Amino acid sequence: MSLEITQGTPVEISEERALTDSRRQMVLNMGPQHPSTHGVMRVVLTLEGETIVDCDPVLGYLHRGVEKLGETHRYSQFVPWTDRTDYVAAPSNNLGYILAVEKLCGIEAPERATYWRMIMGELARLASHLVWLGTHALDIGALSMSLYCFRERELILDIFETFCGARLTTNMMEMGGFSRPIPEQLPGMVRDFCNVFPKMQAEYETLLSSNPIWLSRTRGVGVIEPEAAISYSLTGACLRGSGINYDVRKATPYLYYDRMEFEVPLGTRGDVYDRYLVRMEEMRQSISIIEQCMEQMPTDGPLALTESPYVIPEHDNVMKTAEDMQRHFIWVIKGFSPPKGEVYQAIEHSKGELGYYLVSDGTPIPYRVRLRTPDFVNLQSLPYMAQGAALADVVALIGTIDIVLGSVDR
Amino acid sequence: MAEEEHTGGPADSPGRRIWDTGYWGPTVPEEHPAIQAVREKFPEAYVDAVNFRDEMTLRVERPALREVVGYLRDDPSLRYNLLSDLTAVDMLRLRDNPRFDVVVQLYSIPRRQRLRVKAGFNDGDPVPSMVPLFQGANWLEREAYDMFGIVFEGHPDLRRMLLPDDWDEGHPLRKDYPLRGYREYVQPGFENPAPRVRSRFRRP
Amino acid sequence: MDANLLSSYIFAVIVLNVLLGLMAYMTYIERKVMAAMQDRIGPNRTGPVGLLQPIADGLKLLVKEDIIPKHADRRIFLLAPLLSFVLAPVAAAVIPFGDSITVFGHEVNLYVADINVAVLYFLAIGSMGVFGIILGGYASANRYSLLGGLRAAAQVISYEIILGLSLIGVIILSGSLSLVEIVNQQSETLTIGPLQLPNWFILSQPLAFIIFLIAAVAETNRAPFDLPEAETELIGGFHTEYSGFRFSFFFLAEYISMIVISLFAATIFLGGTDGPIQDGVWWLALKACIFLFFYIWLRTTVPRFRYDQLMGLAWKVLLPLVLINILLTGFIRLWGLGML
Structure with missing residues (x-):
């Protein structure tokens, strides 16, 4: 068995040319310890002066083999591992995994639990976008933005803490809904946050959106044409910044996103500034979705499926009825077996x-x-965007792709 | 859709499902336009089409994988133009031959439909690379090479992705690769390697 | 020894020590002001409201390990921070802190030296200071440091020109390069109709003042012109490899040159020690504080420029403006208002 690796055809370089190139060019190892690579990522840059000739991201410094671990844990035991992939938006990861398992098992959560799942997912999106905005602005040099953003993120983390007891690695979603009641003060906290946040966001925009230095650093930098964006399999704000309307919530709605009224913001030029605007608008839409959820949500009703072999029984009944105690015992000791597929x-x-x-x-x-983590796939476009950019732009580009290394390396 | 009462019961009960599946096309393979088109166009490459939870999986022969995906991408009535995901599954414990499956998740942005294309192959068989069709397949294939040792034919730069370049212990997502690797490592501060404990969660 | 010279020496020692003390508390004030702007508390653990923080920082830096990279150019690596640190306060020698006072029957001038080319001297010392940065960046044998040093060199060449040219207007009007003379001219009072205005050069040279302000920020490598050390791109820029007290020399030099250039700006454009009531050094301090606050304010508010944009700003925007300013001032001086 031969494992032949196909290499690109080597380019013939004359000796003279090679000599001048090697004298003119400098290889700079950006990372793995660098303040702006958002973790342990290494980018091997070939520079000519401060202009980037070649860019090769080297990943894997945070690779923990999450997929292999998933093959050795039972379905419900893997949920905490999803927290640790994209740790700035842990509820979203939980949500995606639990939805996949529920689909595999053929069950779905009751209405009230689904609404709460949506609220938590949107709050996670806001928290993640706030971290993105803070670090992205910090990379470009706007020092204060990060502190303002983390101030608001604290409110979201407080909501998470009230909801499930954890702030960062929430392990929030459960099979078939939520097995614990919703804390009484939670709806009030969410409403308060929805009232406060738009004002705060207006503050961020006064600080950045029309700032001439911010504009000159982001306009026309890292442009991706729509065709290239699709070819690079970009998703999320990176794709929508190039003007392509693909938002999973609108295109193939899951949960109750088809009941929500919200806009999918699109960029026109596909540069860093457009992606910034798209994400800022997404935050406003998220607030609107949360408010709609709070309005539409039934006040009463079950939070979890009760009669399903895939779902952990209610805590009260476990102590009272023999059947539930047996089911609980089996669920905990043996786990549940979804159908083949x-x-x-x-x-x-x-x-x-x-x-x-x-x-x-x-x-x-x-x-x-x-x-399939979005930032791993999105990060592929970094060499494409960095072609011919300045060294200072690389940090803006890494920021605009919005990566979390736990999610990239898995 | 919102008018229908949502039962919250098991999905087999009537009512709309959250993971509603119009996005994978018709549930019967014979009615699915992409399956039909591929059967007509590539009769010798088509193996079968499976529907599970309303998700359509098209299985094709390995050598024709790139042609099929390219056709699905370019055909004006199908236009599966976004490569959502590319990965592989080691079917070692489930079947004998072929051992691996390469799984390509496609999505059509204009038609809002998903499709999964699979091709089986054995260890060492070259799999046609998707990079000529989708730039985004580059890293995904490098990762699949890294984790499974799949050689993608036509890939411009097939190196390890997540593991170190000098990793010489094989490909960890293969089913015959032990969870803690082949080698014993001495932890810093200890003289002997930590004893291998039997995993509590053995596959039954 | 000449009594005048002796008093100059003594005064120089006083100025140096005051500068060092001010610098230490400048870091404290910067952290406090930034904290207030960023919704934080700032240092508050060391001493009452954190007042002892600069001392704690200094001690910490003193006892830190002094690391010299293996491949560094050792001599230059050791020399560079000293160069920066020594040259920063030297420029303060020409700044007049007020009129002469009488101490023990001696007349003591409140400036270290009154040289007739004080402005040129100031600019010369200011541009010398960047040598420490360039040499430190080069000698570290680190590519980030090298880039930082290169950026510092390019930046100082561009902005030194702007800084010098922005002062030409003032020099044309005052007809002198001596700071004492310039301050004395500004202490007169202009009477335009019912208005009583001080004859400060900010009023006759507003454009030059704004350009000087921008160039001064670039000259001291402060945000948004902190490209040589741009911590999010170049890790630490020229001081990436420096640690302990050698790092603090660069740090001290940056803050001292901030204070000195603020004093200089206050002297040239805001009338120095001249004030509405009771002229004195406190007015100079107040004016300098306004500049220092401006520095901190800038740092918390605006993002960083890119290298090419920085150069573009200097050569495409500021240079034409400052040349126009010189031309206009020259014409006014030749044929313009008789009172000038």
């Missing part, structure tokens, strides 16, 4: 299309867990 569930994560591809062989342990 394979599903692919895509959700609109804050960074793009987050896909979970599960293959089940009928045992309580998934046969294959595949995480």
Whole structure:
């Protein structure tokens, strides 16, 4: 068996040319320890002066083998691992995975739980966008933005904490709904946040949107044409910044996104500034979605499926009835066995299309867990965007792709 | 759609489902336009089409994978123009031959439909690369090479993606690769390698 | 020894120590003001309201390990921070802190030296200071440092010209390069109708003042012109490889040159020690504080320029403007208002 690796055809370079090139060019290792690579990513840059000739991202410094781990844990045990992929928007990851497992099992959560799932997903999107905005602006040099953004993110994390007890790695979603009641103060907290946040966001926009330095740093930088964006499989704001209307929430709605009224913001030029505008508008739409959820949500009703072998029984009944105690025992000790098959569930994560591809062989342990993380795929466009840009633009480009290395390396 | 009462019960009960599946096209393979088109166009490459949870999976022969996907991308009535995902599955424990499946998730932005295309192959068989069709397949294929050792034919730069360049212990997502690797590693501060514990969660 | 010279020496020592003390508290004030602007508290653990923070920082830097990279050009690496640090306060020698006062029967001038080319001296010392940065960047044998040093060199060449040319208008009007003379001219009062205005050069040279302000920010490598150290692109720029007290020399030099250039700006454009009531050094301090606050304010508010945009701003925008300003001032001086 031979494993021949196909290489690109080598380009003939004359000795004289090679000499001058090597004298003119400098290889700069950006990372793995660098303040603006958002974690441990390495970008090997070939510079000519400060202009980038070649750019090669080197990944894997945070690779933990999440997919392999998924093949050794039972379905419900894998949920905490999804927290640790994209850790700035953990509820979204939980949501995508749980939706995939529920689809595999053929169950779905009651209405009230679904609304809460949407609210938490949108709040996670806001939290993720706030981290993006803060770090992106910080990379470009706007020092204060990061602190303002983290101030508002704190409110969201407080909501998460009230809801599930954890702030960052939430492990929030459960099979078939929520097994614990919603805390009483939670709706009030969400409403307060929805009232406060638009004012705060207006502040950010006064600081950045028409700032001439911000404009000169972002306008016309990192342009991706629509055709290239599709070819690079970009999703999320990177794709919509180039003017292509693909938002999983609108295109192939999951949960109750088809009941919501919201706009999908689109850019026109496909540069860093357009992606910034798209994400800013997305935050406004998220607030509107949360408000609609709060309005439409039934005040009463079950939070979790009760009579399903795939769902953990209600905590109260476990202590009272023998059947539920047995079911609980089996669910915890043995896990549940979905039917044989394979599903692919895509959700609109804050960074793009987050896909979970599960293959089940009928045992309580998934046969294959595949995480299609949006930022890993989006990051491929970095060499394309960085071609001919300045060294200072690379940090703006990394910021605009919006990566979290836990999610890129998995 | 919102008029219908949502039951919240198991999906087999009537009512609209959250993971509603019009987005994968008709549930019967014979009615699916993409399946029909591929059967007509590539009769010798078509293997079968499976529907599970309303998701349509098209299985084709390995050598024709690129032609089929290219046709699905370019045909004006199909236009599966976004490569959502490309990965592989090691079917070692489920069947004998072929061992691997390469799984291509396609999405059509204009038609809002998904389609999964699969091709089986054995260890060492070259799989046609998708990079000539989709730039975005580049890293996905590098990752599949890294994790499964699949050689993609026509890939411009097939290197390891997530593991180090000098990783010499094989491809970790293969089913015969032990969870903790082949080698024993001595942890810093210890003289002997940590004892291998049997995983609590053995596959039954 | 000449009594005048002796008093100059003594005064120089006083100025140097005051500058160093001010610099230490400048870091504290910067952190506090930035914290207030960013909805934070700022240093508040060391001493009452964090007042001892600069001392704690200094001690920490003193006891830190001094690391010299293996491939560094050792001598230059050691020399560069000293060069920056020594040259920064030297420029303050020509700044007049007020009229002469009488101490123990001696007449003591409140300036270290009154040289007749004080403005040129100031500019010369200012551009010398960047040598420390360039040499430090070069000697570190680190590519980020090298880029930082290169950026500093290019930046200082562009903005030194702007800074010098923006002062030409003032020099044309005052007819002198001596700062003492310039301050004395500004202490007169202009009477235009019912208005009583001070004869400060900011009123006759507003454009030059704004250009000077921009160039001064670039000259001291502060945000948004902090490209040589741009921490999000070049990690630390020229001081990436410096640690401990050698790093703090660069740090001190930056803050001292900030203070000195603020004093200089206050002297040239805002009348120095001249004030509405009771002229004195406190007016100079107040005016300098306005500039320092402006520095901090800029840092919290605006993003960083890109390298080519920085150069474009200097050569395409500021240079033509400052040349126009010189031309206009020259014409006014030749044929214009008789009172000038």
